[in-house]
Amino acid sequence: MTSSGNNHQGLVGIGDNVVDHYLDQAVYYPGGNALNVAVLAHRFGLTNSAYVGILGDDEEGKHVHSSIVAEGLSDSQLRFAKGATGKATVTLVNGDRVFVDSNRGGVRRKLMLRMDEDDLDRISSLGHVHSSCFSYLEPELPRIRAHARGLSFDFSTGRDMAYLAAVCPTITLAFLSASDLSDSETEALMAKVLSLGVPAICVTQGERGAVFSDGRRTIRQGIVQARLVDTMGAGDAFIAGFLAAQIGGASIADALPQAASFAAKACGWPGAFGYPHPARWSTVEPAVETTTAYRGRSGVP
Secondary structure, eight states, rough: OOOOOOTTEEEEEESSEEEEEEETTTEEEOOOHHHHHHHHHHHOOOOOOOEEEEEOOOOOOHHHHHHHHHHHHOOOEEESSSSOOOOOOEEETTEEEEEEEETTHHHHHOOOOOOOHHHHHHHHEEEEEEEETTOGGGGHHHHHHHHSSSSEEEEETOOHHHHHHGGGGGGSEEEEEOOOOOHHHOOOOHHHTTTTTOOOEEEGGGGGGGEEEOOEEEEEEEOEEEEESTTTHHHHHHHHHHHHHHHOOOOOHHHHHHHHHHHHHHSSSSSTTOOOEEOOOOOOOOOOOOOOOSSOOSSOO
């Protein structure tokens, strides 16, 4: 387990939070990549972990808020706004969690985050920031990078080269999910992304594990066998475990096995990090366009 007692050695998750509504259980869980990574890094032993994001004033926002506090993270840099918290509806298909639809981030999409001086001070203090393609944070990335020693970004399954080319020069580590690609296709994707200006990339490949490259070396990491309760948070737990290990001083070669171990551990609890709440709705409200279905990742926008 990684521990960080140094005030200049930590992580700030900035951006997306949602509730993942499980139709088969009639419950919802807090989630969202940036929130999950901040919470799970803290749960995995990174003492200095913080989260910056926008919550709606609805029941779901209150539940996400209470879950953040229960996990020991400060709520001092949360924003609360009138409107709906991000919501994603999830169903079960052949044992896989599949996202059906969403309200595309709710108030997070409408208002969008802007960093203030307190946020920038926290970033400078803790050092590493993690965000994602679901956070609507792209205009702020250059300012964040100017204050952060490291900036990781999860592109999920997104492979739009124009988007990658716009974001990659501002970040230090890219995460992508590519369980649908062969090893050779994954290597080609990694080479292309590295050519866009990001110093390092890590691609998760589902049951085949993950692969990391910084352009000079490529390291493959297998999975760790797990007691399967729910795979929802596994990908975000991998990221959290990897970052927690790296921030704590581990080498890449040591951080990857720790990440795999934490991903397996996350399969042993329901939701991305637990905290079920009875759902009072059966579909996302208000009705919105259906999103592409993504498997095993919390918080599709």
